[in-house]
Amino acid sequence: MKKIKMALCQMKPLRDKEKSVDKALTMIEESAENGAGLVVLPEIFYHPYELKSIASLADDGKATIDRIREAAARLEIHICAGSIAIRENGKNFNRSYLVGPAGDILLEHSKCHLFDVDFKELRTRESQVFVPGDSLKTVETAIGKIGILICYDIRFPEAARKLALQGAEIILVPAAFNDITGPAHWHITFRARAVENQLYIAAVSPARDIKAAYRAYGHSMAVSPWGDVLSEAGEDEEIIYAELDPEVLSNIRGKLPLLKHRREDIY
């Protein structure tokens, strides 16, 4: 892992996909100008989180990803392209891409846990629109070993743990909690994952839009391996930054060797 500045782009998606991607690129450029070597976009960053519309926009992703790849190569940075609805063999996936500074795709992650819930105020069935991914992987990059989860994936400790056991030092999580789950569980869940796995986590939400049917929580944040919130956004569109430091991580793992104290023999 390398010392690096990470940018979390809490962007407010527009209803026009192309214009949203334009905006994402503008925010990426601003992040890079401010010294970020890793920029992370939110879940479904190019449209408000409405399942039907998202499904209708699903395609092979090439046009969107190519624009991200071009920016990564031009700016010589890593970019996590939030997530994109990808249509593949007649199925839709909620998929994230990590693009490296040569413009190459380093890692893909398709959301593995679909958000099917029945709150009185919010009933949603992601499984009617997406099929889940089937793998949890990490990739060794020039800035550290990185894994990706998407939103609801973070609630399952097994998922982040699997990435940690592969050596993840940073987990990037494009996410869109809401009015109900955000205030109740956003901070606890992301901070606990960082603490128990002793790694950096980027939780990146769309900005909150009070007029939207599904109101994202906002509050994007970078969490340290000790569970500290290094920086946190409000509800509006903004870019926040955090410094990731391999010495902080190894220092914490040295003092409190949680990963070594696991009892694989009894789980």
Next chain:
Amino acid sequence: MKKIKMALCQMKPLRDKEKSVDKALTMIEESAENGAGLVVLPEIFYHPYELKSIASLADDGKATIDRIREAAARLEIHICAGSIAIRENGKNFNRSYLVGPAGDILLEHSKCHLFDVDFKELRTRESQVFVPGDSLKTVETAIGKIGILICYDIRFPEAARKLALQGAEIILVPAAFNDITGPAHWHITFRARAVENQLYIAAVSPARDIKAAYRAYGHSMAVSPWGDVLSEAGEDEEIIYAELDPEVLSNIRGKLPLLKHRREDIY
């Protein structure tokens, strides 16, 4: 599971084991008078948390446990006897007991993860004094399915998860976080375990003693399956209460079926 009032006894242990047990029994009686059907004591409730002294007090536990059993039978309540240093076949265990209203021992748990850490301000090696337990079990009782973890065990999501998958509705956790780990991780960790497993958690600490070598954090708390802190102690000796309600638990699991959404095929 049954609707029940739970008492968490944040007692300050004395240096005299017998007198500490006397005090524990007094607090148990007060809890029962106040309507508690389940009373939980802290980790090593009969002596300040000093490893050498605790080791020298280790025995077969019978005298201590018998007094707890007598109280449980007399008051017709469930009691979790915090934890006791048990000497068995030449080895010491940090072990907790759940005693039922007939005075019978319903469940034992020996701490499975030993706290060996190297903070600048706090270096400790539980493994020099204790050997770890080897199992994670639950028991069906008249008030619900209960599991026990002890302190450091809670940091490992696999442990609480294993109890949840056995059907645990309540996890009792005698614990003694400290000056460093308490402020940083006590709330996050216990609340996250409750949220991700959707069950009640009792985190029961000794009262804080600023003159002690190892200063327990205090802040005993009962956490709901939604992660809400139902009641929380300060630093001093006190009993706090919380109502456990099976309807709350099943309602949460119905709306947000986390345990059903686990992807065992990919972990």
